[in-house]
Amino acid sequence: MSQVMHCKAHVSRQLAEHVWEVSVTLPEATKFEAGQYLMVVMGERDKRPFSIASAPTAHKEWLLHIGAPPDNSYATEVLDVVKDKGELTIEAPAGEAVFKSDRTGDTVLIAGGTGFSYTYSILQKLLTDGLDKPVYFYWGAKSADDLYLHEELQALATQHPLFTYHPVVEEAPQGWAYGVGLVHHEVMAQQPNLSECQIYMAGRFEMVRVIRDDFTARDVPMENMHGDALAFI
Numbered sequence: 001m002s003q004v005m006h007c008k009a010h011v012s013r014q015l016a017e018h019v020w021e022v023s024v025t026l027p028e029a030t031k032f033e034a035g036q037y038l039m040v041v042m043g044e045r046d047k048r049p050f051s052i053a054s055a056p057t058a059h060k061e062w063l064l065h066i067g068a069p070p071d072n073s074y075a076t077e078v079l080d081v082v083k084d085k086g087e088l089t090i091e092a093p094a095g096e097a098v099f100k101s102d103r104t105g106d107t108v109l110i111a112g113g114t115g116f117s118y119t120y121s122i123l124q125k126l127l128t129d130g131l132d133k134p135v136y137f138y139w140g141a142k143s144a145d146d147l148y149l150h151e152e153l154q155a156l157a158t159q160h161p162l163f164t165y166h167p168v169v170e171e172a173p174q175g176w177a178y179g180v181g182l183v184h185h186e187v188m189a190q191q192p193n194l195s196e197c198q199i200y201m202a203g204r205f206e207m208v209r210v211i212r213d214d215f216t217a218r219d220v221p222m223e224n225m226h227g228d229a230l231a232f233i
Contacts (some may be wrong), residue, residue, distance in 0.1 A: 002094050004041065005030070009088040011079070015148035018069040019114060021053075022082055024090065029059040034099040034125035035118060035200065037228065038062065038092035040078050047091060048078060049228075051202065053117035055124035062092075065148075067114035097228045099125055103198045105224070106134045108191060110183060110211065112203025113141055116149070118227075122200055123156075123163075131162040136191070140168045140183025140203070144176065166190070184211040188218065195220045201227040209233045 008025040015021050024038070034056045039047040053063045068075035082088060099122045107126065109119040116139055126135055141147050147167050157165040168179035168186045179186040184207075191197060194215065201208055208229040215225060222230075 002039075002091050003030075004089065004091050006087065006089050008086060009082045010086055011082060012063070015065060016146055019065060019067045019146075019148055020079060022064040022066055022079070024062045024064065024088060026060050026062065030092065031059060032056055032062075032093035034122045035097050035226070036093040036095040036121075037118070038064075038090045039094055040081075041089040041091055042077065042081075048074060049094065050078075051095075051115070051118040051121065052093070053120050055121060055128060057128065063117075065114045065117040065120075095228050097200070097226045097230070099200065100198070100226070101129070103224075105196045105198050106136065106193075108187060108194070108197045108199045109135065109137045110187060110199065110201040110203075111137075111139045112183060112207045113146065115202030115204075115207075118202035119200055120149070127156065127160060127163070131160055133162065135163045136166065136187075136197075137164065138166045138168060138179075138183050138187050140170075140186075140207075142169065143171045144169050144173050182210075183207075184214060188214065194218060195224070197224065199225045201225065202229065205229050205233055 005027055010023055012021045012023040037049045037051045039049050041047050050064045053065050066075050066079055068079045111119040153165040157163050168183040172180045201211055208227055
C-alpha cells in the first residue's frame, strides 16, 4: 500500500557526467520490494517515477539514480528541488514488476542507462539471499563513462561465482574487452536458453519495446519478462 511522505533529500554523490545519486530519508520505516519505485510528487497531477536503487533491507533511507542531462527537464526539475529545498514529497512504494523468488530458471537482468537502478535493487536482493542459480547482468550504455558502477559490478562478479556481469556500449573506447552494440543483442548471442530464463528489464520505453518484440520472436513467454514499462508499451 503506497503512502504520501514528506522526506528529507540530498545529492549524495555524482555518479557520471549527468547522473546523480539522491538520498531520500523517510519519516518512518517503510518496506518495499526489490524492483519497486517511488513517485516524486511535483504537483497534484504531476507525479514522476524513479526506481529505488537500494536493497529492500533499506527501510529508512532510499537511494535514487537520477539521469538529468540539460535537455531533460523531467529529471532536472526534480534534482533542482532536492538541491534548493533539501526535501521531496513522494508517494511510495509503487510498481508490480518486482523480483519473484518463486520462479524457476536462471535470472537475466537487463539495464539501459539509469534503468540500472531497477535491476541493481534486484541484484542486491539476490546476492543478500544467496545465489543458488546463475544470474546474468547486462548493462547497456552509450559509452563506458556512463557505466558508473562498472568496477563495483566487476568486483561482485569476482566474489560470486554464479553472478556474471556483461557491460555493453555503443561507442567502445580503445582496448574495450566487452560487448559493443545493443545490449539485448548481446543477451541473445550469449543465452541459448533465453525462453527458460526470468528476465527483468528497465530503460527507455523504446528500448524495452524492442527487447520485448525481439525476445517474443525468439519464443520467450511474456510471463517470463518483467518490467514496469511493459505495462505501457
